[in-house]
Amino acid sequence: MNQQPTSLPRRHLLAGSGAALAAVGLASFGRTAAAAGETAPVAVAGAAKPLPAYVGWKDPASLIVHSSTTIETKRSVFGTSVITPSEQLYIRNNLPAPDVSILGNRDAWEINIEGVKNPRKLTLGDLKRMGIETTAMVLQCSGNGRGYFPNKPSGTPWQVGAAGCVVWSGVPVRWVVDALGGVEAGMAYLTGTGGEKLPDGLDPKSVIVERSVPAAALADALLAWEMNGVPISLAHGGPLRLIVPGYTGVNNIKYVKRLAFTAQETDARIMSHGYRISPPGAKGDPSQPSVQEMTVKSWINGPGTDGAPLKAGDTQIHGVAFGGMNAVAKVEVSLDGGKTWQLARMVGPDLGRFAWRQFVFAARLPAGQFTLASRATDTAGNVQPEQRMENAGGYNNTSWADHAVKVSVA
Amino acid sequence: MNQQPTSLPRRHLLAGSGAALAAVGLASFGRTAAAAGETAPVAVAGAAKPLPAYVGWKDPASLIVHSSTTIETKRSVFGTSVITPSEQLYIRNNLPAPDVSILGNRDAWEINIEGVKNPRKLTLGDLKRMGIETTAMVLQCSGNGRGYFPNKPSGTPWQVGAAGCVVWSGVPVRWVVDALGGVEAGMAYLTGTGGEKLPDGLDPKSVIVERSVPAAALADALLAWEMNGVPISLAHGGPLRLIVPGYTGVNNIKYVKRLAFTAQETDARIMSHGYRISPPGAKGDPSQPSVQEMTVKSWINGPGTDGAPLKAGDTQIHGVAFGGMNAVAKVEVSLDGGKTWQLARMVGPDLGRFAWRQFVFAARLPAGQFTLASRATDTAGNVQPEQRMENAGGYNNTSWADHAVKVSVA
Numbered sequence: 001m002n003q004q005p006t007s008l009p010r011r012h013l014l015a016g017s018g019a020a021l022a023a024v025g026l027a028s029f030g031r032t033a034a035a036a037g038e039t040a041p042v043a044v045a046g047a048a049k050p051l052p053a054y055v056g057w058k059d060p061a062s063l064i065v066h067s068s069t070t071i072e073t074k075r076s077v078f079g080t081s082v083i084t085p086s087e088q089l090y091i092r093n094n095l096p097a098p099d100v101s102i103l104g105n106r107d108a109w110e111i112n113i114e115g116v117k118n119p120r121k122l123t124l125g126d127l128k129r130m131g132i133e134t135t136a137m138v139l140q141c142s143g144n145g146r147g148y149f150p151n152k153p154s155g156t157p158w159q160v161g162a163a164g165c166v167v168w169s170g171v172p173v174r175w176v177v178d179a180l181g182g183v184e185a186g187m188a189y190l191t192g193t194g195g196e197k198l199p200d201g202l203d204p205k206s207v208i209v210e211r212s213v214p215a216a217a218l219a220d221a222l223l224a225w226e227m228n229g230v231p232i233s234l235a236h237g238g239p240l241r242l243i244v245p246g247y248t249g250v251n252n253i254k255y256v257k258r259l260a261f262t263a264q265e266t267d268a269r270i271m272s273h274g275y276r277i278s279p280p281g282a283k284g285d286p287s288q289p290s291v292q293e294m295t296v297k298s299w300i301n302g303p304g305t306d307g308a309p310l311k312a313g314d315t316q317i318h319g320v321a322f323g324g325m326n327a328v329a330k331v332e333v334s335l336d337g338g339k340t341w342q343l344a345r346m347v348g349p350d351l352g353r354f355a356w357r358q359f360v361f362a363a364r365l366p367a368g369q370f371t372l373a374s375r376a377t378d379t380a381g382n383v384q385p386e387q388r389m390e391n392a393g394g395y396n397n398t399s400w401a402d403h404a405v406k407v408s409v410a
Numbered sequence: 411m412n413q414q415p416t417s418l419p420r421r422h423l424l425a426g427s428g429a430a431l432a433a434v435g436l437a438s439f440g441r442t443a444a445a446a447g448e449t450a451p452v453a454v455a456g457a458a459k460p461l462p463a464y465v466g467w468k469d470p471a472s473l474i475v476h477s478s479t480t481i482e483t484k485r486s487v488f489g490t491s492v493i494t495p496s497e498q499l500y501i502r503n504n505l506p507a508p509d510v511s512i513l514g515n516r517d518a519w520e521i522n523i524e525g526v527k528n529p530r531k532l533t534l535g536d537l538k539r540m541g542i543e544t545t546a547m548v549l550q551c552s553g554n555g556r557g558y559f560p561n562k563p564s565g566t567p568w569q570v571g572a573a574g575c576v577v578w579s580g581v582p583v584r585w586v587v588d589a590l591g592g593v594e595a596g597m598a599y600l601t602g603t604g605g606e607k608l609p610d611g612l613d614p615k616s617v618i619v620e621r622s623v624p625a626a627a628l629a630d631a632l633l634a635w636e637m638n639g640v641p642i643s644l645a646h647g648g649p650l651r652l653i654v655p656g657y658t659g660v661n662n663i664k665y666v667k668r669l670a671f672t673a674q675e676t677d678a679r680i681m682s683h684g685y686r687i688s689p690p691g692a693k694g695d696p697s698q699p700s701v702q703e704m705t706v707k708s709w710i711n712g713p714g715t716d717g718a719p720l721k722a723g724d725t726q727i728h729g730v731a732f733g734g735m736n737a738v739a740k741v742e743v744s745l746d747g748g749k750t751w752q753l754a755r756m757v758g759p760d761l762g763r764f765a766w767r768q769f770v771f772a773a774r775l776p777a778g779q780f781t782l783a784s785r786a787t788d789t790a791g792n793v794q795p796e797q798r799m800e801n802a803g804g805y806n807n808t809s810w811a812d813h814a815v816k817v818s819v820a
Contacts, residue, residue: 080542081577081639083493088639129724132490132770134758167491167758229491229498314539348544348577351759360542 054097055235062088066156069093073161075299076306080318080358082348083136084164086228089236092141092162094209094270095196097234098255102195106231106239111223115191115261117181124240127223130179131171135222135245136351138165138322142248142275142291145388145397151280153394160299160403165320165356168243170224173259177218187261190215192242195255210268211251211275213244213292215261220245220354223256245354246325247292248396250275265290278392294324296384297398298331298359298376304407312367312409317344322356323378330377333361337371337404338386344374353379365409373404464507465645472498476566479503483571485709486716490728490768492758493546494574496638499646502551502572504619504680505606507644508665512605516641516649521633525601525671527591534650537633540589541581545632545655546761548575548732552658552685552701555798555807561690563804570709570813575730575766578653580634583669587628597671600625602652605665620678621661621685623654623702625671630655630764633666655764656735657702658806660685675700688802704734706794707808708741708769708786714817722777722819727754732766733788740787743771747781747814748796754784763789775819783814 049065051058064072071091073084102109107125140163147157156162173190177183194209222243225232232238237254244251250270265271265286275291276284298321303310321331327350332341344359359374376384388399459475461468474482481501483494512519517535550573557567566572583600587593604619632653635642642648647664654661660680675681675696685701686694708731713720731741737760742751754769769784786794798809 077640079636079639079641080544080579081636082544082546083577083639085496085639129726131772132726132728132757134490134492134768136492136759167493169490169758226489226491229489229493229495230487231489316539316542318542347542348579349546349759349761349765351761355759358544362541 054100055091057087057233058089058091058235059085059087063090064161069096070156072156072158073164075160075301078161078301078320080347080360082165082351082355082358083228084166086166086230086233086236089139089164089166090141090162091235092156092249093235093254094250095194095198095207098195098197100234102255103231103234103239106225109239111240111256112258112260113176113180114258115184115187116177117184120180122176124225127171127176127240128225131175132169133172133222134167134169135220135243136165136167136355137243137245138163138294138354138356139249139252140164140294142250142395143393145399145402146394148397148399148402149388149390149394153392155394160301162249165322165351166228167351168222168224168241169226170222170240170243173218173221173223173242176223176259177261183215183218183261186263188215189213189262189265190218190221190244191258191260191262191266192251192253192256193258193260194253195257205267206269208268209250209253209270210266211253211271212262212265213247213251217244217247223259246294248294251292275395276393277389277395280390280392282392284393291393291395294322295396295398296323296326296328296376296378296382297321298328298374298384298400299403300333300372300374300405304372304405310365310407310409312365314362314364317361317363317372319359319374320356321359321374321376323353323376323380323382325353326378326380326382327353328357328376329379329381331357331359332375332377333359333363334373334375335363335365335370338373338375338401341375365407367409370407370409371404372407373400375400464510465501467497467643468499468645469495469497473500474571479506480566482566482568483574485570485711488571488711488730490757490770492575492761492765492768493638494576496576496640496643496646499549499574499576500551500568500572501645502553502566502659503645503664504660505604505608505617508605508607510644512665513641513644513649516635519649521650521666522668522670523586523590524668525594525597526587527594530590532586534635537581537586537650538635541585542579543582543632544577544579545630545653546575546577546765547653547655548573548704548764548766549659549662550704552660552805553803555809555812556804558807558809558812559798559800559804563802565804570711572659575732575761576638577761578632578634578651579636580632580650580653583628583631583633583652586633586669587671593625593628593671596673598625599623599672599675600628600631600654601668601670601672601676602661602663602666603668603670604663605667615677616679618678619660619663619680620676621663621681622672622675623657623661627654627657633669656704658704661702685805686803687799687805690800690802692802694803701803701805704732705806705808706733706736706738706786706788706792707731708738708784708794708810709813710743710782710784710815714782714815720775720817720819722775724772724774727771727773727782729769729784730766731769731784731786733763733786733790733792735763736788736790736792737763738767738786739789739791741767741769742785742787743769743773744783744785745773745775745780748783748785748811751785775817777819780817780819781814782817783810785810
């Protein structure tokens, strides 16, 4: 065991009433945390747990089941068709999904819009009549890449697969706000509240999924009812999800039941103490940076990620790159672990600055050992760093060195 | 019965040995043809046939099963996320799919490349080492919209749902050709041959799926192994499919086993007599235009397509538009059956000239009857026509009038 104590919501939950956790099906949180500390990423990947029922429609062969609420896409299954198929998309739910009955009459789902001139309750049916926009976006768990932290932070040891590029449709938040008279003066934050059922016996603020992002994020935000062409599944936050392009997954509130412009960040524990960039060994607190905007990152998805032997000769190194808030300007590939770099070629359609781009680099590899790495640069000139930024929670790992792929060519 | 005699491959098959057809599972072809003649589109849509086993992974609630090889997406399920999910994508196979065992070792699939300086057999594994490109493309059956022809041509009475926008990954044909020394002199056509098992007892040329397109189509063509992010399913032509962007579905050869640059069009019946634009009442013959390049088209997918009552007030009229070989320049929407038109707004990412664009038009509809129509214009100035071009096979229906949606607002 080499766990660092943290104050993640999950850890907090574990400190709560065991009976209360079990009563709402949260026992799996405990298993996850235990696995994170006790099992190396490769071993976790090898464990073939069955898919839980609420994601029974997903493709088990494409996924690594860490727990019932943390499920990762295998690196080797990422294709080169830009969009991540829903049946391969990762799952990371902070609380168990609500009962599927909430999808019975999607258009009746209600959301309170607050902190605007004319606050009111709207149904999803109302929202659908207010406008439609479509955005392709990288959805990535803040902890994606945590599995490469050598000190094994608490939390799921994701490698690259807690991310995907998906398409959302919904109404732009700014149109809803405009229709309700605009944002009230002095509101610096956009706060979304999830509609998960909260476990009995715990302070709601300690478990509720409620996050704040800067109010300016409303410029790109959607209240979305569709993902990848179909009504949003329960697992991914249907019937209604707040989508904040460029921000890590946790800020994209599932089952969103309240959208509030607020003067302060929410004091929900998942905001105040969870998802903070804490120094190694420290606990999260509100003085530390929150995990919000994503930054430039890339990784190679093949070859060499499926365990199959690689034959000497021509190969096509391919992967994905994204800039978070900015578009990707270029991707370089290294065959020698970062000593030398060459420009990769972008392929496929450009789905906008919040989506990932695919890159391909044609290489002729002789027999031997190679460390394949990729390094992206965004349009603002930010370069993907060599090293991760150490932090207690294992967040925001964009290190190109951590994401390199060692291959044996015979 | 109001059927026009045609010489489609299917009709020809029906004239062949019934025993031979039954032996290879082609009996369903007969049922299809019968259904096409005997049943109005609406009635067909109401028949809830189960999905055949080879497409058992698709979403039955999204589909209209005309026959085991002709399955249509319901108009009302098309979302606004640009890409058509694979589980909703239509099926139209000219012959039953090969045995699923051909997917056992995808990389071992072989294709003969002919009519190049250095013809040779390549495996899919070889192709994957030659390069990767990704193209988003409208895949549309030539007969999409046949259901609106009042004279009920033989063939499946598709409405709008024999089409989708999907993403393909594979190697550009031009790169393969370059690697093999280039196209031989005098080769005017690119001819692809499908790997379906042919029924015994019939002249192979009478049933084989082999189509020719102008050799210039190689500029955009792919030999594709991936669709929508996963290896191509058996139903959609895996392990390897010839993709000719901008051309109707039949030209995108499934299970492609031969790619030949040829001086002449193939004399396979599906090319010589099938898929020809024949005058009403006439049979297909090689002197008539072949069904190849798509032209500008659009349709509305909602509201009013799901049978639900429409409430007076604001609504978002949405649909798709594509230009075939050209990008879409604009889409207009009419609320009065085409008397007056207003510009619609394009939404979502632009996936390139072969993909469709989504459009949205915000309307405030009072109680009453409305005929909602859309009309697209491509970047070359071609305007979607009001009327279909009458032809015996019911091909290439781009009529905006045929595709209009009548709605009752209460």
